[in-house]
Amino acid sequence: MSLATLDDVFTEQIEDLYSAETQLVSALPKMAGAASDEKLRQAIETHLEQTRGHVERLERIRGDLGITGSQRCKGMAGLLEEGEEVLGESGSGAPKDAALIAAAQRVEHYEIAAYGTAWTLADELGYDDAKRLLGETLDEESQADELLTKIATGGLLRGGVNREAAER
């Protein structure tokens, strides 16, 4: 596609995010299933529900602004391939959970960067409804990332997943 105007860039970002989120909806159930820690499993399942909502918000933006194209997000594809590798490795319990969290936080940060860009562009272009919807999702992605940090470092679990793994 051509990047002649800022609107073109915004369209490309929305198409990329739409692909990224739909890929993630397919991948998260497997990640949840691989988690040993109950709070981690619940956090991933909750985020799966949120992610379905993120897809719906993007569909509203696409409908409102007449964005109909699509392109496979190669960034998310690579991140999920990396997550698949973790799922395929031997090991279990806290070390495996720590590796799972590491993969999940890479995904969250991808989305934080991408929604941050899209929000800024919507602001610049005066797309107020899109800006509001993108901001809501951006907040949820940041909260999901913070929750994963808490699970890893011990806010939610006694000692955290990492402490439990270090004691092995």
Next chain:
Amino acid sequence: MSLATLDDVFTEQIEDLYSAETQLVSALPKMAGAASDEKLRQAIETHLEQTRGHVERLERIRGDLGITGSQRCKGMAGLLEEGEEVLGESGSGAPKDAALIAAAQRVEHYEIAAYGTAWTLADELGYDDAKRLLGETLDEESQADELLTKIATGGLLRGGVNREAAER
């Protein structure tokens, strides 16, 4: 590889980062060459120099801890494929620069997530030297991300790359 202990997870993270950074050293010159805005080009070139330093820090950590393995970081590979797509698209000037910044910030956020994880694990495992080196790089990655935001939104440029692109 096996993820039986937290040390295994740390080793995997260092191997992943080492691959990610060396891939990035190869990719950044092309991104710098594609930037129209002088400050953006300079920022990418400065980050290339920093990235070479990040590789050296990882080599010290590998040497100190006897980490000899390697594995291709598929996450970074996907992000750089996405960046290549932007380079291949038609368009120039501010819109293209805005898309370039969007791709670069996804890369920075990957690294922020990955170094954040590695720093936390080094802390947990009592690898004080590694923790210090990883923390130094993490700070530089965060600063690079903030600089890109400033270039995009107008801290450095009159109106910023995005404003210039919106006026086309």
